[in-house]
Amino acid sequence: MFSAATGKATPRICFVGTASGDAESYRYKFYEAMSALDCRATHLSLIQPPSADLGAFVFAQDVIFVGGGNTRSLLALWREWGLDAILREAYERGIVLGGVSAGMICWFEFGVTDSIPGALTPLKCLGWLPGSACPHYAKEIERRPSFQRLIAEGAIPGGYAADDGVSAPKRTFSDPMRKANIQTIAPTATVGSLADNRPVTIVIWTISAAALSLIRQRPMTAHCYDLMQ
Incomplete structure (x- = not known):
């Protein structure tokens, strides 16, 4: 990509x-x-x-x-x-x-990070893209509840969470956030591949504080490849 x-x-x-x-x-x-x-x-x-x-x-x-x-x-x-x-x-x-x-x-404006040992905390970032961001959303068990809690508490603005292997263009983050929207982004091209070119399941979640009570997990399959595998 x-x-x-x-x-x-x-x-x-x-x-x-x-x-x-x-x-x-x-x-x-x-x-x-x-x-x-x-x-x-x-x-x-x-x-x-x-x-x-x-x-x-x-x-x-x-x-x-x-x-x-x-x-x-x-x-x-x-x-x-x-x-x-x-x-x-x-x-x-x-x-x-x-x-x-x-x-x-x-x-992004804010990220959820494990830079400080012991807990996931909000971090003010460069602010070139609107909202907040959280990586490893499905892989690391504490990511999902921590990200949603920080948004609900108002510690960070609503934002985007990505599972490992996701590939999303800037335009994904430039659009106004849609409440309770869960969307999967498929890349226009790949930047590498898994060893056997298997498709991986990826999800980008668009999350706002008002949407937290409405969100349900609905992963979909798209073809995307992790560069560093």
């Missing part, structure tokens, strides 16, 4: 692993996944920056893919390095931004 969104035959795709402490093992998985695609892969590490001019490096990319990990640390480091402002300009220039886990929620 990321490659297709650029409209380029061989896009430059850059992995940003700040949230994982720029872990080499995570980076290797990215390069392994990208080796099967017609693209030019690179990465941006804040431990070993690729250039003194981070802006020039970022603006030369077609896609910025942000990995998972500690969202609070990611935001702090981006602000310290000025990478948040650089990525905002990249966004305005039309460079495709996206990611998984921390790389999903960082773009």
Whole structure:
């Protein structure tokens, strides 16, 4: 999906692993996944920056893919390095931004995070997309009740929850939220695949405080593939 969104035959795709402490093992998985695609892969590490001019490096990319990990640390480091402002300009220039886990929620007004051990807590994020976001909605048992409780208490605005493996374009999050709406988003293209190309069950939930009492689980099947599997 990321490659297709650029409209380029061989896009430059850059992995940003700040949230994982720029872990080499995570980076290797990215390069392994990208080796099967017609693209030019690179990465941006804040431990070993690729250039003194981070802006020039970022603006030369077609896609910025942000990995998972500690969202609070990611935001702090981006602000310290000025990478948040650089990525905002990249966004305005039309460079495709996206990611998984921390790389999903960082773009929203608020995210639900386990950055602090012991509990899932609300975190103020970049605020470029409206509302709140919660990853791992079905996989991690505490995600669903915590996200719904925080919305009901008014700690965070209504927002979006995604199961693992989901792929959704920005327009999904730009539309006005529809109360009690549960919708499944199928990608226009894939950015990788599971080992045997199996379709996976994915759900994006659109949740508002007024809708919590009406929501029922109705998962549907769509073809989508997890880049980092």
